[in-house]
Amino acid sequence: MRLALLMNRKLVVDSSVLIILNRRGTLEEYLKRRKDEGYEVFIPRAIARELLDEPKKYAEEIKERLPTLARKILDSVGRINVAIEHGLIKVETVKYRKYSRIMDNVRKHLSELEAKPEHALKKGDPELITLIIQLYDKSREKVFVSTKDKGLLRALKAFDKRVEYEVLESP
Amino acid sequence: MIDMAERTVSILKAVGNPNKARIIAHLTKHRGETAEDLGKHLGYPLPTVYKYLRELEAARMIESEVKGKVRLYYPSDFKFMISPEKLMEAFEEQSVLDVYKARFGEDGMKRLIEVTEKAKAGKMTYRQAASTLGITYYEFISLLDETGSVNE
Numbered sequence: 001m002r003l004a005l006l007m008n009r010k011l012v013v014d015s016s017v018l019i020i021l022n023r024r025g026t027l028e029e030y031l032k033r034r035k036d037e038g039y040e041v042f043i044p045r046a047i048a049r050e051l052l053d054e055p056k057k058y059a060e061e062i063k064e065r066l067p068t069l070a071r072k073i074l075d076s077v078g079r080i081n082v083a084i085e086h087g088l089i090k091v092e093t094v095k096y097r098k099y100s101r102i103m104d105n106v107r108k109h110l111s112e113l114e115a116k117p118e119h120a121l122k123k124g125d126p127e128l129i130t131l132i133i134q135l136y137d138k139s140r141e142k143v144f145v146s147t148k149d150k151g152l153l154r155a156l157k158a159f160d161k162r163v164e165y166e167v168l169e170s171p
Numbered sequence: 172m173i174d175m176a177e178r179t180v181s182i183l184k185a186v187g188n189p190n191k192a193r194i195i196a197h198l199t200k201h202r203g204e205t206a207e208d209l210g211k212h213l214g215y216p217l218p219t220v221y222k223y224l225r226e227l228e229a230a231r232m233i234e235s236e237v238k239g240k241v242r243l244y245y246p247s248d249f250k251f252m253i254s255p256e257k258l259m260e261a262f263e264e265q266s267v268l269d270v271y272k273a274r275f276g277e278d279g280m281k282r283l284i285e286v287t288e289k290a291k292a293g294k295m296t297y298r299q300a301a302s303t304l305g306i307t308y309y310e311f312i313s314l315l316d317e318t319g320s321v322n323e
Contacts, residue, residue, distance in 0.1 A: 069265035150293030
C-alpha cells in the first residue's frame, strides 16, 4: 500500500531547476533519481518553450561570435528534448477554458507582486501555478513542486486553500 | 558533447584520484573485466566501483561493451598533456554574462544586480525579473548561475 502511495507522485518542476541542472551536467541523473523515487515530473507547455525555443533562438543569435557557447546551449536543448522524448519530463497542456478564473487570479497576484500590468506577464508563471492546481484536481493528491524562485512560491501560497502541495528542496 | 574545460576537469579529477587511476592501470593490464572483477581484485566496494567507472567513462578514459549478460570495461587510448597554456585554453570560457555585458554595458550590470536582489528576496518572480531586464528567462537563469546568485 505504501509503495502504491509512493508511486506516481506528481512533481511540477520549474525551468529554473531544470536549466541549472542541465548547465551543471546533472539533469539526467536528477530526473532518473526522481523517477526511481516514484515521481512523475511535469512541466506546462509554456515552460517547455522556455527550455527549448528560447535557448535555441539565443544560440542562433550568438553562434557567429561565440560558437563554443552556442554549441553548449544547443547541446543542453538536445538533452531536454531527449528527456521529454524518453518520458522523464512530461509536458502537460493547461486547460485554459476550464481554469480561466484561476489563471486570472494567478495573473492578478503576480501583477500585484511586481506592479506590472497583467497583460505584460510571461505565460510560464501562471501556467505553472495553474498546472499544479489542475494536477491536484485530477487526483486529489498532494502535488510536489520544485523551484528556485521565491517570488513564484509566494504567488503559489495565495492558493494554498485551493491546492494541497509540498515544496521539495531544489537540488 | 562536453566542452574542453569540462573534459579537462573530468580528466584531472580521474587521474587525481589514486583509486580511479588504479582502475585505469588495472584495466590496461587486465582488459575486459567486469565491475565485480574490479571490485574483487582492487578491494573496492561494488557501488564505489560503479561510481568510479561511470566517472571514468564520462571522462572518456575507459569504455565498455555488453557481452551476453555482462558489461566489460577497457581502457581508452587517451593521451593527456597539461601545461599552463593548455589549461588557459580549456578554461577560457564564453559565458552568457559576457554576452549580457557586451549588450547592456555597465548600466546593465547595475540593473542586473538590483533586479537579481529583488528576485532573490521573492519580491518578483524570476520571469518578471527577466522581463524587466529585457532578456529571456533562459538568459536570466544562466546569469544567476554564472554569478552564483541562485537561491539555494
